[in-house]
Structure formats: structure tokens, C-alpha cells
Amino acid sequence: MGRRTGNGTRALLTLALAAAVTGCTAGQDAADPADAASRRPHGKGSSGGFVVQYRTGGKAASATAYLRTRRILDKAAERLNDTVQVPHRIPFVVRSCGAAEPAYDPETGTIDFCAEHVDEIRDRFAHAGQGAGRQGDPDAGDAHVAAVLEETAYHESAHALIDRLGLRFTGREEDVADQLAAVLLIGQGRAGETKALAAATDYALAAKETPFDATDLLDEHSLDGQRAANYACYVYGAQPARHEDLVGAGGRVTEDRAEACPDEWEQARSGWQQLLAGHLKRNASRRR
Ligand SMILES: [Zn+2]
Numbered sequence: 001m002g003r004r005t006g007n008g009t010r011a012l013l014t015l016a017l018a019a020a021v022t023g024c025t026a027g028q029d030a031a032d033p034a035d036a037a038s039r040r041p042h043g044k045g046s047s048g049g050f051v052v053q054y055r056t057g058g059k060a061a062s063a064t065a066y067l068r069t070r071r072i073l074d075k076a077a078e079r080l081n082d083t084v085q086v087p088h089r090i091p092f093v094v095r096s097c098g099a100a101e102p103a104y105d106p107e108t109g110t111i112d113f114c115a116e117h118v119d120e121i122r123d124r125f126a127h128a129g130q131g132a133g134r135q136g137d138p139d140a141g142d143a144h145v146a147a148v149l150e151e152t153a154y155h156e157s158a159h160a161l162i163d164r165l166g167l168r169f170t171g172r173e174e175d176v177a178d179q180l181a182a183v184l185l186i187g188q189g190r191a192g193e194t195k196a197l198a199a200a201t202d203y204a205l206a207a208k209e210t211p212f213d214a215t216d217l218l219d220e221h222s223l224d225g226q227r228a229a230n231y232a233c234y235v236y237g238a239q240p241a242r243h244e245d246l247v248g249a250g251g252r253v254t255e256d257r258a259e260a261c262p263d264e265w266e267q268a269r270s271g272w273q274q275l276l277a278g279h280l281k282r283n284a285s286r287r288r
Contacts, residue, residue: 048087050077050157052094059096063115066122067094072146073113076153079184084279088164092153102152104159111156121148124205147185147195148202154181167275174221175230179268182234186265193235193243200235200252203228230264233257237265 052073054064067073073092088109097114104111125141125148158177161167169176185196207224216223222230232252236243240262245251247258273280 048085048089049081050086050090050092050160052077052092055093055095060094060115063118064094066118067113067149070146072149073153076150076157080154080157081281083184083281084161084276085281086161086164086279090157090160090164092156102156104156104163106163109160109164111153111160113153113156117152118149121145121152121202124202124209128201128205143194144198144201147198150195151181151185151199151202154184161276161279165276165279169271169275172220172222176271178222178227178230179234180272182231182265183269183272186234186238187269190242193239196231196235197246200228200231203231204252229253229257233261234265234268237261237263238269 054068056064090109092111092113094113095115097112097116100114102112102114102117122145125145155177158180162173182196185192203224207228212223229252232246236246236253236258247253248255253261
């Protein structure tokens, strides 16, 4: 269920619904009592919802500091809790996972958010440099890393929701999880579209780093290059007039596929809206 990429080390909802997670090895560190506030689910009188637990020290120290300073997971959990009502407590546990990937563990009902994944994304964008920015923006790197980690959080949340809420659908769960991440990001408007494109960039970089082989064709995940194209297609499909540069030669979506992207986006958006029917917070269905 992890957000796996070709090199095998990376595993990966404010639904703008009206308009718009396999376990890691145990960390060696104790939970930080200072995180009590962040572990509380959003909203009064609720014992369920997404919460964040940081493990400090050791190999997780740098990643924990990065995530905590930017409140990446805390804000993602707030967005999820503002959107969907989950009777279960679903913790994001930030810790060192060794060789494992970020993943939802149905045995424990937790999402392991691996320090190694954070480090990998940071390294990838650092090496990519300005070229990763859409316009060569030198400040784009850190924002892109944060965006990809937010996407990871939503992707793994999808696995948790599918398991905890007993959601049923056809097609591959990994693709459906990416679709939820796209819906939650793009539903944030222009800023979210930029975040979704950062996720597309990350998958494209991963595809370039490690070309797929025969084993990848057997994997439960779509190929990195396909996942990159899917995210770009959803962004274009949501706002075609705003993202014409994504299409055609030098773009991220072929002209043939671009014609279908508005429908692909609508399928993803309305599909998740239907899946979560009965679990949405009342304000979420009215939010743009
Ligand atoms: Zn997954």
C-alpha cells in the first residue's frame, strides 16, 4: 500500500467536493509528550480522526524537525478532519522505518510516515535544483518538497479510509489513492494545483532516476511516469484554461489524453464524493 516509486524506497482529502496507507519497522524512539495537542483530533466531542505523532531523535530527527516546523502533517490532518468524519483514531506516526516505505498498516490502523521518505524527497528536489521549478523558480524547491509530502499524507490516508470505512470500488487501490490525493490538493484552488504539479514533478524525476523494469510491471502501483501524467492530467482537467502549457510537445500531457482529462478529473472528484457519502462533514460538501 506504500507510495512506492521505481527505486523502491518511497512509498506514498479537504475535498473541494462541491466543486472540486504496509507497515514500517518499529522506531526506537518514544513519542514526544509535547505533541499531545497535535494528536488530538480536530473538532469537539470526537474521539476519532487523523492525528500526528512525532518520534524524536535518531534517524528521524531531521525529518521530524522538517515536518514539524512546517506543520505539513498537522495541516493535512486538520484538512482531513474538516472534510471527513472517521469514527476511528488514525495516527500519522513519524519515525524511522529502515528500508520500508510510508504506508497504512491495517493491523495497527496507523500510518507510518517514514523519515527516510522525507529525506528522499528533499534529496531529489535538491539534486533537481531549479529545473524542478515550473519557471525555474529558485524558491520552488522547498515548497515542492512540502507539497509532495502533503500528497504522501493524503495518499496513505486514502488507504486508511478505504480500510476503516469499508469503501468498495473497482480498479486498482493505488490509483484510487492517488485520485484522492489529487482531489484534496486540487480542491485547494491555484495553490493546490501547484502542489499537485509538484507531485507530478516528483514522480517524473523518480521515473528518470530509475527507469522501470519487468518487475515494476507486476507491481500494484502504476509506473512513476504514469502517475506523473495522471496528476498533470487531473490538474489540466480541473482548470484547462489555466494550464494549457501542460499539453502537447514539451508538456506533461499528450494532446490526445488532454481531451479526456476534464472527464478523468470529474470521475476522480465525483467518485470520491460518492465513496465518502455519509462520512463527509457537513461544511465540506459546501466548500468550494
Ligand atoms: Zn499506496
